[in-house]
Amino acid sequence: MKRIIYPAVASLELLYGYARAASTNYEREKINVSKEYIRDKSFRTIGSIDTDSSGKQRGYDAHFHQVGNYDPQSDRTYDSSYRFVGNGNQLVGLVWQAAGK
Secondary structure, X not given: OXXXXXXXXXXXXXXXXXXXXXXXXXXXXXXXXXXXXXXXXXOOEEEEEEEOOOOOEEXXXXXXXXXXXXXXXXXXXXXXXXXXXXXXXXXXXXXXXXXXX
């Protein structure tokens, strides 16, 4: 009986160790995101821009559909289909265009 139980306990301890290591790695790799809301002159929210810890930004319309991405390393803006829009950060323009204004 001891021969059967001991390998099972050892394998559970090994699995627990892997799961614990994976959870601590995940906690270290959390990405902090800040959100900036875009409003019109009547103070209605027409969209938002999320910025992660690496500086990459994503633009969303008022219904939280993604309208574009900005990559600061390449200094390029892409639309929701990842087509090149232009150089520099043009997410605010994409949000306004999605709002139809």
